[in-house]
Amino acid sequence: MLSATVVMLMLLCGVGASAASNVTLYTSVPQPIVDAIIIAFEAANPGLKLQAYRASTSNVLAKLMAEHEGGRVTADVIWVADAAVYENLKDQGILQRYESTHAKLIPAVYKDADLYYYHARLTNVVIGYNTRFIKGDLIPTSWHDLANPKFRNKIGLSTPERSGAFLVAASALVNHPEFGWSFFEKTHANGAVYDSNNGVLQKVATGELLLGVVLDFQVREMKEQGSPVDYVWPKEGAVLAPSPVAILAKGPNQAGARTLVDFLLSKEGQSKLAELSVIPVRADVPAPQGVSSLQDAVHMKVDWAWTAANQATLIQRFNALTQ
């Protein structure tokens, strides 16, 4: 009786839809972008269904590692914001090398020399602020403004654990002679609130916070919708945080994975991202409105090898400091 019920219910729910037509993406890209990519990808590739697990970079990686150790990888493609982690994954044999049909059109700085991963979008970590309260002289100009007592209890940061992009920014800041770890001690003492990148931005929008470390494209999106937010490019430079896409060696649908990577790097895919205010990696796709050319912008130096080697310590030290 019991097993009969279970079998019946399983049939009712249609378990075991054919796996070959499903492509599974593990990503930390914000939900609206994921939604748009799913629609565009499925329209461009009839017969293929794209499923996405969207969570913070560390949640995605934890899930991936648990599956890898258990010997059952569900994901075909990984697309998170922490570029440093891809070197580790590559060394551990988790990634699959793939020469995309678009590989030649991606500038060398935006792809792995061995073609194990490609940067599929570029984000800048900047300082966002509430335009209703912050005007004129109050508009921040430097990362140091986050430690300014004028904004006490009104500043927001993500954490390297919640956000891969923030991890890259933290790496740049702690290794910068002008900042170092004392910078985060100061911001913490200044009453920093910790949330996801978008959570910080939402709080800045309501006025709960006045300043926050945010991602430029999310600010552009919200501003366009009418929220009272904007961002500044700190004079010491913003932090460029690319988010690479790669195929998983043990993923169940290798062909589907290749189709997805090609789509994301295609002119069509990159244009779709640019529509959503994301900076494209291809030179033949125009940057979204309001974005100055990347060549002119000042970026802080990121030591990728150091970031890759010290990822865990960075997270733990940051957590201990902000506990």
Add this chain to the structure above:
Amino acid sequence: MKRRVLQPTSVLICLAGITVAILVVYPLSSLMLKAFMPAGRLSLDSFREIFSARENYVAFYRSMFVSSVATVTSTVLGAFLAWVVCRTDVPGRRFFKTALAVPLLIPPFISAMAWLQLVGPAGYVNSIYMAVRNTWDPLFVIYGPWAIILVMTVSGYPLAYLVVRGGLERMNPEMEEAAQISGASVFKVMRDVTLPMMAPTIGSAALLVFGSKLENFGVPAVMGMPKNYFVMTTKIYKLIHQSFVIPNALSLAAAMSILLTVAASVVLLVTRRYLGRRQYTVISGKNVQPNIVRLGRSRRPVAAFCWLIVITTVVLPLAAIVLTSLTKAYGLPPVPQNWSLRNFRYVLFELSTARRGLRNSLMLAVVSPTVALILGSLIAYGSVKTKSRLGQALDVIANMPYSVPGTVFALGMILAWNKTVFGSLSIYNTFWILGVAYVARYLAYGVRNVGASLEQLDASLEEAARISGASWKWSFRDIVIPLVKPGLVAGWFLVFLPSLRELTISALLWSPGNETLGVAVYNLHEGGNITASSALAVVMVAAVFTANWVVKRLTKGQVGY
């Protein structure tokens, strides 16, 4: 010669035993193994590591602190309101009787979201103040422990209220009457007669509240995590998601889970011990019309207080969340020119995770009570009727997933199923890990509800049927089933409602394509899309309220609030 016939009952009980072993014993023992044998052999290293970090003591202390304070506030408030509704002539009694239980329907994490929007640093109250005074300094900041306690009280008092109300309704009012006739004042009767007689009931209400607060994940996740204020449940959740950074994170999470379970059990046992010594025979069984206390001049203030509770715990949070869901972009003032149905269009038609969440939650809400009740009935039958040792052991084991905190059980499920078993079989990353976890978690309801009905069913009835020539199957169908049916129906709905609004377990077991409604709301909130998460929360609350209304109709008021 006597031939040994395999009894159909024993076959069924054996089947139930195997199912329980897979559903309950396997995940819980996987958890124990991970905690005590982190590297394949017996070692206490994980515990040593837990005990060597100060932040773990902090999380433990915080869990105990918020749960204890919230238990006291919830119980005092709930017991007082129960007394008002049952024993006084407060105007609008009948309305309050139902209205005061309504917050139980709002999932605690949605309540937390609503309260953040209401009194958070940029909540509606502070926004109005900041706009009027033209300042960016809020009137007050509520976050962290006191915010958690506030929301836990708001969502916790109805539980205490219901338990105490049930006790008061069944309590023999003769003692109170005697005291009153002897000239004792209203206050004296309440203090010297009602309160001491109700003490054991109030105590068990407090225990129930404490257990549910200690294991709550949603409220500290919404109100504590942004301020890095971690309690045990959120700490375990965080550890599980750190396995990329901390290689032995899962062992540490398992060890921490065991500590949390031990803490919960110790509190439970100590209090039960204490309560056990002070049992009063107060319940007379018959429903007597109790003496009504005339409040006199206090009538209006007491009624006003009840109104205040209903408004602050039901009306205001729901209004806040509806208002936010209608706002075009977050951060804009919620005035009519900024209203739009865009968020609802997004969550209902564009966001595939939300649609799947709705579908999956509805499916789980039907599947899990059905299977939990069937399995629970078999176990209850084995335990109560056949009195076999296996049956009684199964009864105890079946209650375990509900006795341990949800986060702990979910971790057990992860550890049990994240590897392949029997070749390539695994339910990890499928809809079925949710289904199996829900069934195991709510199995206790099935066993208890059916068990209670079975205990009242005399064996002579079944024996009479068997003697008259009815086969086991027929006697079961015609005697046992009809008599336990009310228990089955009540139990089914008691599982249906919590399955619909579950978050704690789903938050750890969901996978792409297999989201639940609670997960979809929480993920939207966590990702910072407050307007969309509010819209989906409105949908979820509407679904739960509708389900409750239907359930109440179908059971003629026996189940539902």
